[in-house]
Amino acid sequence: MSTTQPAPGDRASENGRRRPGQLEAQVVTILVEATGPLTPGEVRDRLDPGGPLSYSTVVTTLTRLFDKGAVRRERDGRAYRYGAVRDxxxxxxxxxxxxxxxxxxxxxxxxxxxxxxxxxxxxxxxxxxxxxxx
Missing domain, CATH: 1.10.1220 (Arc Repressor Mutant)
Known part of the structure; x- marks a missing residue:
């Protein structure tokens, strides 16, 4: 499984906050590079393996991207899998x-x-x- 690490400038700033839209862009990049739709947990693991990024933050980001029409989602049991609509x-x-x-x-x-x-x-x-x- 390939993992996409953010470039050093893409990590959260010294105050722990990302630039507006930065996490969304990173999530979309992960989805574009994936071979198929991913669960929020899989997105989180590729974005920040072992890091402080929370699962709920990833779910919220994916939901917002879905609401904007930037990602698609499909049911997978009780959860969703997400795929990119645009880069x-x-x-x-x-x-x-x-x-x-x-x-x-x-x-x-x-x-x-x-x-x-x-x-x-x-x-x-x-x-x-x-x-x-x-």
Whole structure:
């Protein structure tokens, strides 16, 4: 069984808290890499073997992802098995779209967002926009 360890920067910060959406992205990545649907216990074991991450936190995260339509689930006895609907990048893009849709002054938000991009990300964004214009 392969296990996916988060990269050092993906672990909880010094105060023990993850960045918003970080655990969801890690869970989706685990599900994308799996050969089939996983139970919450299997997700937890792949995310944080022997670590402090609780089973109930994983169940809550999976339930929220299911409610958002980001994962599918199927009954397996009294529990559920979960599978990915989209990858972590799709999940982040969806979250960004929801946040943007909730803001009445989208132009200002987009202008400020672009202003925070580093040179590499700005080049990527410009290239993507050129692709869409063609």
């Amino acid at each position: 972590a990048a799709g999940l982040v893009a969806e979250r960004m779209s929801r946040l943007l849709a909730a803001e009445p002054d989208r132009t200002s938000v987009l202008r400020r967002f672009v202003g925070t991009l580093d040179d590499r990300d700005e080049r990527i964004l410009r290239a993507l926009l050129r692709e869409d214009a063609e």
